[in-house]
Amino acid sequence: MPTKLCSQAVLCHDPVPGDRGHEAGDNRAQHLEDRLLKKTPLPAGYTRGEKYCRILESSGGTLFAEQELAIDENMKFVKWFDKTAYGRCKIDVSLKKDNKITCLDWKTGGIREDSLQLKINACFLALKHPEIETFVTKYIWLKHDAVTPKDGVFSKEDIPAMWEEILGWVERMKSAWRTERFDPKPSGLCRGWCEVASCAHCGKGGRR
Secondary structure (H helix, E strand, O other): OHHHHHHHHHOOOOOOOOOHHHHHHHHHHHHHHHHHHHOOOOOOOOHHHHHHHHHHHOOOOEEEEEEEEEEOOOOOEEOOOOOOOOEEEEEEEEEEEOOEEEEEEEEOOOOOOOOHHHHHHHHHHHHHOOOOOEEEEEEEEOOOOEEEOOOOEEEHHHHHHHHHHHHHHHHHHHHHHHHOOOOOOOOHHHOOOOOOOOOOOOOOOOOO
């Protein structure tokens, strides 16, 4: 949503409201983190992730939850809020076993296919664990009890090409920032989830 980002974060024409989707996702992620790391039972209304927690616990290996990874422009790790941080990646759950890492991202909304976040997760984990050969990345759609994509498996040899794709995306964002050109990108979120009334697409379309 380039136009929404520009209106709220650059031009400050529209206030940034509390994000309903992110708030619900943050609450669910915290409950799932507590369930995995502290064995705290999931509260009522949040139990759809229980079976995935049990699968992870029975898989062996080393389990990580809510990892906050930040790197500088030299691809060196820094603290999350360090002023030199160039890229940040928060990983909901990862399981390290032998020469493989399985990386899961909890999702609370409708199913949408987008491999970019999975590639970012794999690339950051490859920096963190250079000895790993295989990265299995999945979205867990809690509302639908579904796992996507069918593949989502990357090898160590795939990582350089994925970094090239990610950094190309970053360069396009930097170009938009320099030129102050944020072209509208219509999507299902235009209706009911965007407050930029000046955009021609605001309030139109529907979730697919």
